[in-house]
Amino acid sequence: MKSKFRLSLVLVWLTVLFAQAEDDKYVTTMKKQILAVYQAQTVESLAEVVNTFDRISAAEKEKWEPLYYAAFGRVMMATRETDNKKKDAYLEIALKNVEAAKQIASADVSEVVALEGFVYMMMVTVDPASRGQLYSGKAFAAYQKALQINPNNPRALSLLAQMQYGTAKFFNGSTDEACQTGQEAVAKFKEEKDEISLKPIWGKGMAEKFLSQCK
């Protein structure tokens, strides 16, 4: 009787251990890949990391992070791609990844929605004249939603600042508002821990570079 109880205890402990191992495996793999996506410099190397996120996401249906980083990687591919057809193809899948990430209960909605706005912003660049109205509207709405959920999201602030800046430049207007948002973004980035975890930490360099335009 006693040994049976002990055995079951051991089994419980084993299950916990395995679950932990599984989760550790997830976290370790993800951290490695997240670092890789941040470091990738070419469309090819990004595509490789994106493929890995796709594989993890196919195996981990309850996790939002692989979808999020797959979408992020695709947006980065789009920023480096010159062929508009391919650019659109990457962004289309990125949008699907974002949509799927939103459906997952544990998702950090503020981050996911901010990335969604980034996808729309990149879509504008393919054909600004005719897509500007629709997609910049969608991008603005996404950033606003992201900030509503988490006013401290530095990525949402930084992207919003760039959007405001681009619009001001297009209309030859004042960039004050954009730069103010940019400063706010940089301040929030400073509060963020600069170490790789599953949480998104990208965008600090981009925000600082942006702010240098303001001077």
Place this chain on the structure above:
Amino acid sequence: MKTCLLSFFVLIQTLALAQTKISGIVTDEKGEVIPGANVSIVGAYDGASTNEEGKFQFTTQEKGALVLAVSFIGYKPFQQNITANGNPIQVTIILKESINELEAVVITAGSFNASDESRRTVFKALDIATTAGATADIAGALNTLPGTQKVGESGRLFVRGGDGTETRTFIDGMLVLDAYGAAAPNTPSRGRFLPFMFKGTSFSTGGYSAEYGQALSSALVLDSKDTESISRTDIGLLSIGADVAHTQVWNKASLAGKIQYTNIRPYFGLINQEIEWDKAPLSYEGSAAFRQQVGKTGLLKVFGNFNQSDFSLFEKDILDENQRTRFQLNNGYRYINTAYKQAISKNWNMRSGTSFTHIKNDIGIGEIKVDEVDKGIHTKWVAEGSLSDAAEIVLGAEWINHSYNVKVDTSVYSLQFKEDLLASFAESQYYISNNFVIKTGVRAEYNSLLNKVAVDPRFSLAFKPGKEGQFSFAYGRFRQSPRNEYVRINSTLQQELSSHYILSYQLVENSRTFRAEVYYKEYENLVTQNQVTQRLANDGAGYAKGFEFFWRDNRSIERLDYWLSYSYLDTKRKQGNFPEQVMPSFASAHNFSIVGKYYFVVLKSQVGLTYSYTSGRPYHNPNENKFMNGRTPYYSDLSFNWSYLPKPNIIVHFSCTNVLGRDNIFGYQFSNQPNNEGIYVSRPIRQAAPRFIFLGVFITLSKDKVNNQLPSL
């Protein structure tokens, strides 16, 4: 117990350590290697991307029966069962090309699609708003495209030898009974629907889908916007009136409303008009659009428009200028449209809708008063299914109820008719490969006035021989009830018929488009009226043939976007009071347009110029023996527009048509009786004024302060 546990751990350890090496190569069906493909073990993280040579290699700790999956953009996903037992596995994988939107050929014969989303569009939704001379009128902008013949005194779309009534407008798939506003005789009418309401426009100059019936020449399909994303208020102060619009956005719904007041009287007071107005046009208009997302995939759209306008003018008798007849029109227009779409399963979508149009005209000609009421109800149900990635099918049914009544106060009788049309249609599209597609359709229509069922075929295909250029061919037979003026006298007239044959070539390459099209169109059953007995019959016929070119380039010069279009038309028909087949007065052999737009950054302005040329049109001179022997001088117009954006949310818009002030003559009216010398006296039909000048200030108030009304101009 302890040994048991120990061996358990050892077992786990071994399991964890046993690795299987998997390697291989991924190619397409032609044997070309595919770099960047994603190779994985289903349910595990293990996998790799293929390298430059299409090769991959990885190890997995998984054991037993596994599924190896390979995926890459543009190819069908691939899966293969493998058994991992520590021995290396080598595989050769051949991916099959999938039919995908980016690469696949599309049928372009006869159609111009304008949308901001599709990458392949030749004409964009924004173009409608920013084309000089179009004055933000949908038909005005489409008149710069090949296939249209400019008829300056009408403002409607005349396509490939067809008259204005042969083009039908559909909003979200639903029929619009009369898409144009009320206009004085021989003055251009404007479309009732503003371009900014729509996210997409599909303008077909022939060979259109079986879904659209009751149109002999052309279908203009307008796709209204989905749920708006930003709340905003728009104010417009115009030289001819004012408007205010508000859009309110909720989580899953939006409501937009607009009211507009147009009074052209002060403007006519300043600028001399050819027309002797008693009361210049004055109109009140309101519209509202409601959008509601239902569940995950459903979207409900409701749109309503009402317009009340009136004017009166004096028409001088041609023989005796002192004799004037007062012509007065009071037009009431109501339109409501409901459309709903939803996914019913993974592969099937459903959409349905109802539209209701009610038009009431109170017309006064001298002392005679005429009351005219035209009503239409249209309901439709469509299911769209994709049977595979290569095959799509559309099935639908619709009911159109049309009733008309006109009463002249001097007569006790009224002329009226009620027509019910029941139609069903089926269309399938099949991709043989990314380079070849075939579409076949059929439409069956039952007409209650004739108590008859008619079946019309549709067929089209497209073929892409190289990387970018593609050929399309389209054929179809189309039918349309004769005009109200005829059916109200004889309700058993047959439907008028046309057949289209179109061959088209299109090359779109990096912001440059070239397109050439040839067509032949045959008319049958056109309604004629015997000059002596006034009897109506279906013994008219005719043809139209021609070729067209289109070139658009927005790459060569930065910030400059321009297009050229040319149409050649040869047409003759016998209809109405024509004694034989002749070229009708609305047709013109040559039409040419050049449209340019340039954005000046320093001036914060977009400037546009449009030049249009139309060769002389036929008119009938009763002093000559030969019917329809006269030719008007050519028509030409140079229009200019200028949009200035002092702030992101303010636009100042100025536009002027016919800058050069050419005296365009659209035709001639002749006296009913010869004068004392036995000659029928003529009077040219001219533009109401040489130029139309418009100035407006548009202000948008919204949270983000950067939206403006540019697309609505």
